[in-house]
Amino acid sequence: MEWLCIFGSRLRSIFRKRHLEGDLKAELHSHLEMLADEYVRRGMSPDQARNAARREFGGVEQTKEEVRDQRGLPFLETLFQDLRYALRVLRKSPGFTAVVVLTLALGIGANTAIFSLMNSVLLKSLPVRNPDELVVLRYADAQAEGANEDFSYPMYEALRDKSSVFDGVLTRSGVDFNVTYAGQSEFAYGELVSGNYYQALGVRPWLGRLLSPEDDRTLGAHPVAVLSYGYWHARFGGDPSIVGKEILLDGRPMTVIGVSPPGFFGTEMSRDPAIRVPMMMTLVFRPVPANRMQSARHRWLTILARRKPDIAAAQAQASTDVLYHQALDAQLNALGSSVKTHDRERILASHIQLDNGSQGFAHLRGEMQRPLVLMFSVTAMVLLVACANLANLLLARSAKRRKEVAVRLAIGAGPRRLIRQWLTESILLGLLGGAAGIFVAFWMKSGLIRFVPAEFSTNLKAPLDARVMGFLVIASVVTGLLFGLAPALQISRSSVTEAMRGETPSPASGERVFSLRNVLVFVQIALSLPLLIGAGLFLHSLRNLRGLDTGFVKENVFLANLNPSLNGYSTERIRSLYSDLLTRLRALPGVRAASFTSSSAISGSWDQEGVRVEGYQPRQDENMSPNAAIISPGYFSSLGIPIVAGRDFADQDTAAGPKVVIVNQTFAHYFFGDANPIGKRITTDDDPKAPLNMEIIGLVKDAKYVSLREKPRRHFYTVLAQEPRLFDMTLQVRTADDPRSIGDLVRAQVHDLDANLPLYATTTLEIQIDNSLIEERLLTWLSSLFGMLATLLASVGLSGVVAFSVARRTREIGIRMALGATRRSILRLAISQMVPAVCLGLAVGLAAAYVLNHFLGSVLFGVGSTDLATFAGAGILLASVAALAAYLPAQRATRVDPVVVLRYE
């Protein structure tokens, strides 16, 4: 504590300098006077006495200086002094300052933007009380890869009620809602949550109250709902009177009891559920299976728990595992012999693991980690290029400031003091760049977020928080040190005499091939080339993906989802609704075709179904589950998938009629080889004795189904008229022109048929495909931008070095020209010294790219990570830019007029 007191007193004295100076002067004066008085008393004359007093006292100014050093904080005062000086210097050369600050703003800003995304995706904790106490419950056995996190409701109850190591065990499950209020219907993503959800997380209501355990006691008896802050604003305009009112969820009245606070998005970073309802209402919204809440077989819940602060993690895990096994034993006993021994053993071999839950269920993390780390490497490399570039700029500038340095050396500044002054200047520049970088970071972050689909981006929009700002400051200071160090060290080596002469060192000494300047050029070239090559590869890969034959025509298809089953429609009613809607839509002007499908193309979701096929004997462990989709007639014409043989489904294929199925070419070839599949029979019935009840009536061309990168999949289609149960389906409408223009017409038709039925996830097929390429587009966009930026910086740097050396050697060039050197030889002279640096840079850059790009392998599509053409292309591009960058200033050298130069001499 004592040092704090001393520091405080010293700090205070900095700000009371003038007062303390006067004080000191008066005190010393009084001392001297008293001393003089004494001498007068002993008989000296006043003048003699004063002189004697001064002798006796010692050096007054020296004492003052010592007191000053003792009084203030010499470190801080020197810093202020240096800063003032640096500011003055920078103000005097606004052009230089602007270039440096702009370069740094781009470099630091880009890094900050990516870091802020990394922060919210990879580092940030859930916005709840003490997130570090949260754990995610998972279980794994020795065989399975990774852990499973889905639990049954009875298991949840057992863990919640018997555990002594947790301060609350909560569970949740996602659910889709059709929300109706004031005659308007829309789709919303919601959550079923246990009654202790908000309590266990430690979230307080923004408005009204939140769910409590009392709201989650009896099955089906709690028609209450809590809105998220964002949804409350978006849907209800932030109207506080909504609390206590009823809204319709899937057509059922539910009372809104409160609003959760802004910033709270639940337990999953990539989701922001709009509405939360008690777990006990599950069967109202998800009626199938009816024994969902009792059955140990249905695992559909994720569990998060808050560990008691005084319980060690290992102890909590062991204790929970015991409970888990007790519950498993009880369940297996209840199921008795219906569970096979093999399964029983496998179930009992699994163990609970408690994972860090401070970030909730971090699913987005897994998806975003790779692109984020890649992007961060790219921006970090650009920043390094920028540093090398600025170091060069500063070197050139320091040559111009030799006089100033000479003066400072001459009046006694040591090398340490000089380095300090120069580093203060470059760190100041770094901080200025960082400050400007805040704007760049904002701009870039919003640009990046636009690549991410809306449902993922909610929680990425977080403002730049303290951690991000901390990163920005540290990055600025480190950058400043990095580019300032070389010039500072060089300047500190100057000798007074050499500097005072104001002479530039003789050309022979200054133009070594491995001069610092050339090394910096080498670094820039070597860093830029991998960036350019990466950009080329990403570009190539994206073009491959975009130009891929998808098997369908992606232009002019409008897509939207409908889920009448949520509103309690029977399958029969759904069928007639769909059929009515398709009839109405097909009659609209501008509609070429319309249909429904259970799995929309390249949406990332798919269904598989096990089949038995006529005349095909599967091996023991053969995968007999091709992709499957339920479609309406007209599906193939709305997507433009050609029918190779047989026919499309038609209205005559009804529930009463014979069951029919359409297969793709891969399916047909896999099961029937070259034989004609039309007329063959298959079944989806599990029972091995069941008849093959479906007849193949059509063969269609292969297409891409789940993602653009997939290999050909076996795929079959059934018709919705013959399906026993129907859930959400995607409407696809092929239009004559821009598919987006049809949206309102379609919505009006749906509203006309049932006002409580929302049409959601409206988009177009082209957008849907583009959304599947987020990672690729993002990486292409960023690497191109930064590859170009790095190249630009490197070439500006190169140009600067050549220009500088030409300027320094003006005299020499003049003499050479006077002696008859040709323009060509002068040009060669000016450029040649850069050749080794550039060539070495290119070589090292190629090698680095070759090594680094192995990390890109799985991101690329249709192009190898060491694609020769791309490597060559990027190398040639960079070499030509470098040649041009060197040529332009070198060319100026040939315009030197020997007469002028020599006359000056």
Added chain:
Amino acid sequence: MAPPRSEVLQGTLDLIVLKTLEALGPLHGYGIAQRILQVSEDRLKLNQGTLYPALLRLVQRGWISSKWGASENNRKAKYYSLTRAGRKQLLTETESWERMAALMARLLGGVEGA
């Protein structure tokens, strides 16, 4: 011949100042200097100016405090006085100094005896 004069040992000036203030009560810089010279019977070489950084150091540590007042012959002077913390510090420093001095005496005496 005048007795040989000793330099003020590094670190002892603080202790001397504290002791002086304890013995005489509030005193200005001039008074402290005179008192030290007087007690040491001129055997201490004291550059009076060096007193001031030491006084400031003691103020910063909170061991003494300062206040402007009037001297005996009515000159404005800054008076220093011991604080409670300073009194405690004086006690511990005196003790440790005495221990050190005794130790040194024993060590040097031992060398002579050998």
